[in-house]
Amino acid sequence: MPKYSFATAATVDEAVRLLNEPEVRSIPLGGGTDIFVALRVNPLWFDRLVDITHVPELHHIGVADGVVSIGAAVTFTQALESELLQGVAPFLACACENVGGPAIRNSGTLGGNVANAAACADSLPALVCLDAVVHLLSPAGERALPISEFVSGPHQTNIQPGELITHFSFAQPPAGARSAFIKIGRRRAQSISRLSIAAIGTTNAGGAIDYIRITPGAATPKTIRFTPVEDMLKGQPPTRELFVRAGEAMSAEMISVTGRRWSTPYKEIALKAITERVLAAIFLQEAQPC
């Protein structure tokens, strides 16, 4: 007897119906890059996989009325190759380029990355910077909540049984916004983030920073924007000296959330350094990793 069964959904409605059939614990299957790894270490937690990767809407990337939407089954490769995303949110495309190796990027999906909610999930910092909204569908109807509320901790989300993530949406960032993503792993490719950072910002006609969002990844249990640091940057002319202070403030903010832990001596220095680099990439036009 197989340990679990398999079904393929052709439409979003069919996926939701299959996920909610009584007495069959069903979970959506995207790229499988997390599920098949977890299956090797965890006891079986479902009776059926529902393949959602054939649902056309779930692969949609588009913009309407200034709102960008990305389907849950969009793969990292589709996201990083999307001209729309390269244009409106290059740091999200860059984060997707940093995921795993090519085979993982061809299979793994943004919906899966967010649903799995690893603290080190590469797509999270950029999505949190963008104040992305997670759209969910269940027999009860649609539900939408901000990504920083949806992901409540490492491998913890507020998804309810039977709910399917259909897509993410975010307001198109201001024209002229520049963004960057930096990841530190043990090696360049196929590595898990030890620490990462995403930021997006603009300066006004007077040369002062007038829009800035900054979110570190794998720094705090919940991936959140560091708004106190954003506030200290706003209204200031972008200088190296300011970015050094911002780096110190980022580390201080991280420690105020996590306390001092075994990894703090490393992360304190590393977060400071990548903060300076990400801000220099955006505001001082310094070379970006991608």
Place this chain on the structure above:
Amino acid sequence: MLIQFTLNNQPVAVEAPSDITLLALLRDHLRLTGSKEACEVGECGACSVILDGELVNSCLVAAPQVSGRSVITIEGVRAPDGGPNDMQQNFISYGAVQCGFCIPGMIMAGEALLLKNPQPTRQQIRVALAGNLCRCTGYQQIVDAIEATAKSRARQRA
């Protein structure tokens, strides 16, 4: 359950359990053992195959997920006479093969790259191989062999 798909350009229909991976389907049910089983968690690339034109780790694909789709495995990569194709020949002549365990995956990654990008830079070749581990060669010769293949195919097209 019955899984029907196109394998190395031939239609196949195979009865298999619903709870296995594509790698197990290939190796245990179709007796195609060229795709190697190693880490089984997507870290090493030894199990790489091309699914609808894109490189994937077959250890992370559910077997029924390939229904109606096209899979190319290392067994499907060969010269018309059944011998090694140009890339495989280059792996031999550039000394890119030692124990050989990673090589089916390396060839699939190389072929998948050239499908998408027929004239890659060395850096692009390295990025394309980022998910494939080799414990023997140090990669240099593998990059050389793929680069030489891309160049000779470009010459042939010209």
